[in-house]
Amino acid sequence: MNQPVDLSKSLPDANGLFGSFGGRFVAETLMPLILELQDEYTTAKNDPEFQRQLAYFQGDYVGRPSPLYFAERLTEHFGGASIYLKREELNHTGAHKINNCIGQVLLAKQMGKKRIIAETGAGMHGVATATVAARFGLPCVIYMGTTDIERQQTNVFRMKLLGAEIIPVTSGTGTLKDAMNEALRDWVTNVDDTFYIIGTVAGPHPYPAMVRDFQAVIGHETRSQMLEKKGRLPDSLVACVGGGSNAIGLFYPFLDDPDVQMIGVEAGGKGVKSGLHAASLNGGTPGVLHGNRTYLLQNEDGQITDAHSISAGLDYPGIGPEHAWLHEQKRVEYVSATDDEALEAFQVCCRQEGIIPALETAHALAEVAKRAPTLPREHLMVINLSGRGDKDMTSVAHHLGDKFGVKNL
Amino acid sequence: MSIVHSNTMPDTVNQAMNHSPRIEQCFAALKQQNRPALVSYLTAGDPDADTSRRLLHGLPSAGVDIIELGMPFSDPMADGPAIQKAALRALNNGQTQAKTLEMVRHFREENSTTPIVLMGYYNPIFCYGVERFLADAARAGVDGLIVVDLPPEHDEELCTPAAQHSIDFIRLATPTTDAKRLPKVLANASGFIYYVSVAGVTGGSAPTSERLESSVAKLREHTELPIAVGFGIRTAEQAATIGRFSDAVVVGSALVDCIENANTPDEAVERVHGLVSELAESVRACREVEERMEEQLSV
Numbered sequence A: 001m002n003q004p005v006d007l008s009k010s011l012p013d014a015n016g017l018f019g020s021f022g023g024r025f026v027a028e029t030l031m032p033l034i035l036e037l038q039d040e041y042t043t044a045k046n047d048p049e050f051q052r053q054l055a056y057f058q059g060d061y062v063g064r065p066s067p068l069y070f071a072e073r074l075t076e077h078f079g080g081a082s083i084y085l086k087r088e089e090l091n092h093t094g095a096h097k098i099n100n101c102i103g104q105v106l107l108a109k110q111m112g113k114k115r116i117i118a119e120t121g122a123g124m125h126g127v128a129t130a131t132v133a134a135r136f137g138l139p140c141v142i143y144m145g146t147t148d149i150e151r152q153q154t155n156v157f158r159m160k161l162l163g164a165e166i167i168p169v170t171s172g173t174g175t176l177k178d179a180m181n182e183a184l185r186d187w188v189t190n191v192d193d194t195f196y197i198i199g200t201v202a203g204p205h206p207y208p209a210m211v212r213d214f215q216a217v218i219g220h221e222t223r224s225q226m227l228e229k230k231g232r233l234p235d236s237l238v239a240c241v242g243g244g245s246n247a248i249g250l251f252y253p254f255l256d257d258p259d260v261q262m263i264g265v266e267a268g269g270k271g272v273k274s275g276l277h278a279a280s281l282n283g284g285t286p287g288v289l290h291g292n293r294t295y296l297l298q299n300e301d302g303q304i305t306d307a308h309s310i311s312a313g314l315d316y317p318g319i320g321p322e323h324a325w326l327h328e329q330k331r332v333e334y335v336s337a338t339d340d341e342a343l344e345a346f347q348v349c350c351r352q353e354g355i356i357p358a359l360e361t362a363h364a365l366a367e368v369a370k371r372a373p374t375l376p377r378e379h380l381m382v383i384n385l386s387g388r389g390d391k392d393m394t395s396v397a398h399h400l401g402d403k404f405g406v407k408n409l
Numbered sequence B: 001m002s003i004v005h006s007n008t009m010p011d012t013v014n015q016a017m018n019h020s021p022r023i024e025q026c027f028a029a030l031k032q033q034n035r036p037a038l039v040s041y042l043t044a045g046d047p048d049a050d051t052s053r054r055l056l057h058g059l060p061s062a063g064v065d066i067i068e069l070g071m072p073f074s075d076p077m078a079d080g081p082a083i084q085k086a087a088l089r090a091l092n093n094g095q096t097q098a099k100t101l102e103m104v105r106h107f108r109e110e111n112s113t114t115p116i117v118l119m120g121y122y123n124p125i126f127c128y129g130v131e132r133f134l135a136d137a138a139r140a141g142v143d144g145l146i147v148v149d150l151p152p153e154h155d156e157e158l159c160t161p162a163a164q165h166s167i168d169f170i171r172l173a174t175p176t177t178d179a180k181r182l183p184k185v186l187a188n189a190s191g192f193i194y195y196v197s198v199a200g201v202t203g204g205s206a207p208t209s210e211r212l213e214s215s216v217a218k219l220r221e222h223t224e225l226p227i228a229v230g231f232g233i234r235t236a237e238q239a240a241t242i243g244r245f246s247d248a249v250v251v252g253s254a255l256v257d258c259i260e261n262a263n264t265p266d267e268a269v270e271r272v273h274g275l276v277s278e279l280a281e282s283v284r285a286c287r288e289v290e291e292r293m294e295e296q297l298s299v
């Protein structure tokens, strides 16, 4: 039984803390800007005009609300719980990422910023950022690790078409964490005119709370859609967790409903025991990175270790601080799915529902494959279908191509 | 207690000994000589433990007044490529927090006067355990800490506990630190203030000295602590210019580049100490012209 506490209303506190997690662990150069951003965001949150603009772009530009779809064939296939897919992959640009980007770019405009930067892993956040930058006529620089550039070629090209400049990051393993380091370095150098659109619920306060609020539209819609369809709340919510933005977006509006069970699925890579994974909560320890305290993959000397995942968007050695807190509160259960399990669930979704999910999302589906069969049909399970898999064709062909007689894409 | 520090003591903290005598004595002595301090930055364990030790031990005789020793971190967000690579070289060769503290202890066996300030990021300290780290650092002979990602908003993490161990917490002030924020930045600062000359990462572009001079002057209106200037200072000439109006000049990436560009450990040691000597000579002479002019005027 979950604790019936008022989890959602008060956090983070004024210092950006969720319990002992979160905070503002940044260089002094960035502090004044972060404080200003916090003020601007607080104002915007209560400004009807800002909210009106946000709602307008979420509707006519992003295409919200996204459907809550009853996945009849998947339900039959697993033979248990009733499975509903929250179709975030139908958003403009193909993932939940744009919910946040629209919000942040409006804020950037309001603050008079002249230049947008972002980090990206899978490229979905990069594409969403490049998209809103194009829409609002702002120059845009995207930092992306060289490993990720390799495995997400399609998105790299999309970003270029949208007018963004891609800066390849070679440091570390050339993945999301390294891209974030480099974006932070850019930001500290160009504080005056630059707005940093962080793509997940990480970074220093107010980012984790702000990104959560922009993504919470997912959960708010799910709530009213399920009430409309079934006259009651769902029994469980399942989402994949990289930094944790699609998960918190779905979970947040339900945190105070003790009967709604929540499951976050981390990337288990080759298995949490193998050491080759990206499961910060299941295989990490608390530490401080990228402006906040959270669970991290690190050695005993506090050096960050490399994450491993088949999916670029989950390949990050940390997790949003609110998830670290929800984990310790035991409000959300965090599990992991391996690369192989994700690939298997990916194919099931393609064939049963005619929906090609992102590899990130496939991790959530892998948990559904384990859990749904054990539950009765009355159990209403919502999965955040956070993104579509077109971007992953090269990677998937690399892993499964032989099976389909395809060598290389 | 000295005049220099009396204004900045937070009254809640033990008045007897909550700052490093070495740093205070160093600046007092340099004030007598009317010259700025030369502060060097090297990453502990770069390029390897042995060479790093030789580099460290030779710094005072080459002319360094205050030593900043970097604690390598895998994700140095505030550093440019030179210091990023230095951290990687050190970590790849097995450097740890414990080994860095051991280096300081070893150095103290032969040098009891040159202040050592450990510089880095919070996570390796947090993982070592704050109390254990401070106790071990104090015992090893560490005088101060510069932790880039701990702004005053997080003073309870390390700054306040450090005072209990008489370790100075050296605060960074930057071009973005406005008048409204400055008192907060200075409130619990001790040792000296490190003015970051440009908004950016280490090893970036050089600051323009006119703007810098007025920034340092403004800072002086708010603090009696000595003011060091760093970021982007590479040459003896720049050090001299900045040393005319600051109490210390910090050179880091230029020294670290000497290690990167050397083909052998011996060459690294030679190049680093060579550049230090040049810088030392230049900071020692930088106010002489003014002195002579003042003498002439007063005659």
Ligand SMILES: Cc1ncc(COP(=O)(O)O)c(C=O)c1O
Binding pocket: A095, A096, A121, A122, A123, A124, A125, A199, A200, A201, A240, A241, A242, A243, A244, A245, A246, A247, A312, A313, A314, A358, A360, A361, A386, A387, A388
């Ligand atoms: C489709 C999709 N889902 C999930 C994620 C993971 O991010 P988060 O945990 O912030 O939702 C990404 C990140 O790139 C993504 O592209």
